[in-house]
Amino acid sequence: MTHHDPALTLAQRLAEQIRARLIAGELKPGQRLSEAALSDNLDVSRNSLREAFRLLTKEGLLRHEPNRGVFVATPSMASIIDIYRVRRLIECRALEQAYPQHPAVQRMHEAVETALKCREAKDWVGVGSANMAFHAAIVDLADSTRLNAFYGQIAAELRLSFGLLEDPEFLHAPYVDLNAAILEQLKAGKSVEAARALEAYLERSERTVLAAFARLEEVG
Template sequence: MRFPPLSTLLLSSSGMTPPASTPPPAPAAPAAGAQTLNDRVAELIRQKIVKGEFLPGQRLSEAALADSFEISRNTLREVFRTLTKEGLLKHAPNRGVFVAVPSIASIIDIYRVRRLIECQALAQAYPRHPAKKHMREAVEMALRCREAGDWLGVGTANMEFHMAIVELADSERLNNLFAHILVELRLAFGLLKDPEFLHAPYVDMNMKLLELIEAGKFAEGSAALNDYLVHSERIVLAVYARSMPEGGIDS
């Protein structure tokens, strides 16, 4: 028979309660700070692409960016690897890291996905969805930028408008997916030398689309959006084909 320790017997006989055993120390929490920093820097670079601050084919200086973001070069290299896997950057051996240049095939695929996501999100929207306010704000921003001759700003407002359309679907997964698609789309837009030619027609087209949505004509708006995206794709592909060698980053 196995007896309890003598100390326990002595405490029991004296009416005292044995002290509770000291629990083992909790395992250290994972070092999430570095990952959070990586995510934050990666998002900053994505936003610079969306805003047209980083252009397709542009070389990214490791030293300058590390200083700008106040991070180590090792951290920046990890961010570069993440964005390279996403197809937003391209590493050229012995030359450095460059902003990716999309191919015609990737542009076609982007627009295919846009039609699948945006048109369906609009078709199933409900009248009082808060995303309509975001769409109105994006249209007003585009009008202000057009008045100021800020065509890159018009392009950014257009991105916000289409992001708000996707928000009509109430899906965080779709929002995240589409945010990435918009970064790739801005790369395609960045290849075009005349942003006014690209963006000017869509300010008024976005206004008309918003009018349909605010009137609750979602099916009609979805059909109009499909035609809109087909038109946009043709314009982008036509200009791209004249200005870029075949293949882009996929060559």
């Protein structure tokens, strides 16, 4: 999902690593991040880590609470709606203009295969991570390093919204076969049809996440 750039500063590379952990579902909304544990784990100084925290706080992925520390941000309903709006603009357009021999199509295929294996093992968090990889590969179809970097932030926020929901099977299971169907359409040269299918898919996913989020707020 992320494309390593040697020109990045240490803090930017650390932010990239933490963002990748958010996308993988390893860090949860509201979780307090231990500066000591993370600096040991990443083998960096606390000063470098604090700068990475500042970058991610600016992106809205972390929040700093005075005298309490740094926490993983909790998405709002408004941010979820905006995330899906951006996803439709980026992903559907990238898919519509894609060609079947693009190298990213192989990454889409690998993500589908991984999701199928995870589904069989009932590893629903793994299915979710494979799903994230599938959509990152769709963005790769656009051949834009700027879009890839921007989508990294969007993907991290998206995974945080998934982390609010307590039923990953309900959230991720329906999309394994839909991903496979979109991939087959693209391979067959039906990129416009694949883009339309993706748009309907994203609308369905958005409704599912918002409905679950609303139920969560009622309980809270």
